[in-house]
Amino acid sequence: FLPTPITEIISDFFFHVFQIIKIFSEDGMGKVVEIPADMTARDLCQFLVYKNHCVDDNSWALVEATSHTGNSRCLEDHELVVQVQASMTSESKFLFRKNYAKYEFFKNPLSFFPEQMVAWCQETNGTIPPSQLLQNFLNSSSCPEIQGYLYVKEMSRKSWKKLYVFLRRSGLYFSTKGTSKEPRHLQLLADLEDSNVFTVITGRKLHNAPTDFEFCIKPNKVRNEVKELRMLCAEDEQSRTCWMTAFRLFKYGILLYQNYKIPQQRKTLLSHFSAPVRSVSENSLVAMDFSGRTGRVIDNPVEAQSAAMEEGHAWRKRSQRMNILGSPSPLHPSSLSGVIHRTQLWFHGRISREESHKMIHQQGRVDGMFLLRDSQSNPKAFVLTMCHHQKIKHFQILPCEEDGQMFLSLDDAATKFTDLIQLVEFYMLNRGVLPCKLKHPCTTVAL
Secondary structure: OOOHHHHHHHHHHHHHHEEEEEEEOOOOOEEEEEEEOOOEHHHHHHHHHHHOOOOOOOOEEEEEEEOOOOEEEEOOOOOEHHHHHHOOOOOEEEEEEEOOOOOHHHHOHHHHOOHHHEEEOOOOOOOOOHHHHHHHHHOOOOOEEEEEEEEEEOOOOOOEEEEEEEEEOOEEEEEOOOOOOOHHHEEEEEOOOOEEEEEEOOHHHHHOOOOOOEEEEEEOOOOOOHHHOEEEEOOOHHHHHHHHHHHHHHHHOHHHHHHHHHHHHHHHHHHOOOOOOOOHHHHOOOOEEOOOOOOEEOOOHHHHHHHHHHHHHHHHHHHHHHOOOOOOOOOOOOOHHHHHHHHOOOEOOOOOHHHHHHHHHHOOOOOOEEEEEEOOOOOOOEEEEEEEOOEEEEEEEEEEEEOOEEEEEOOOOOOOEOOHHHHHHHHHHOOOOOOOOOOEEOOOOOO
16 A cells, blocks of 8 residues: 555645536536546547537537626637636536637638728738738737727626727727827727637626627636626627627737647548548538449539439338338328438427527527528428528428429429428538528537
8 A cells, every 4th residue: 555645645636637527518408527637628629529429520619608697708729628617607607519600710801800990000000901811910010900889888887888999919998089099098998818708698688788799808807797897899790700809819819820720730630541531511512423333423503403303202202111100291290201300410490580590699600500490480381590691591491292292492492302301401512592502500419
């Protein structure tokens, strides 16, 4: 046996190195895991993806959420989970969910930073060329800034003021004289270095916010007391996203870009040893013809649609023969084609329009993000809810009949499908009447 002092040292070592973390899924179920003190948010997400058999598409995130204040933020990949937990209150919790928009600004920066909101600081007296937008944010020696009007909640009061605000590397400032950016007219609103930025989803109800696009800056030393939070409100979703993205870039700089590149570098490394890892959605983006001796890719959308319809007819006949209840209609609840979509991650059953909005907002609001749900107004119909240009749109999917057979369509029967799975796969290949192709399924996972 080891002497007592050594035993105590080993016990203390394990006590300090490992911590208990509780993580919740969006259905409210929680799971307790024991993690090392140096585990990052990315590592914990990878662990949860593996344990819960999720598709590893690098879009999962750990979210810090506080219900009584309505605040939430996505942890950066490099943040230490144990450290973040130490700054949280008992009302705060970790959520495991999708966030497709975490690094979307690296792929499409111009849609995140409206030209009228981005400028050089006063001493450079110029504008940022679009081609160098991100380089200037990542380069610590450059001086870009975000500017525009924000509603600012007065500390410890219920009133809001509309102020002209500037976000720089040194902090968030407002002008005491109109839109002037002279140093003598600027006052500090919040520091960036020791703070984090949160989305506020219930601002109108909790804080009497003037718009739905509230966010807040929380100093790390503050234990989530509302009176200590710097509450801000933008005019629209695009400007709120711009302010919050710029905050992250100013605070973390090149570290954010390194976080973004790590999954791509890992994928490149794996490709030297094995076939590239592809998600389910990526694997469904190519139409194939296997009628000949060898398969071929169908590039023509019209031919792809025709082939899908023919396969749908053949599949329907096979499923009817297999249907022991003898239902003549594929839309009958007892038929496989009428219920098989309920096994898909993108189908969310009888959720409301408001719940679908909330889910898409929480998972990123990127182009092509979508989910399907039962229609609340028509029991025989479904609704496709999707995001395009940060706006959420709804398309009703109605049953239609042709030659005694039932189909589904969202374009007045111009394009017909035997089931929702076939419909989704078609619109992942073809835009059709939609504003863009379906790309990112809005999913939840049960821990």
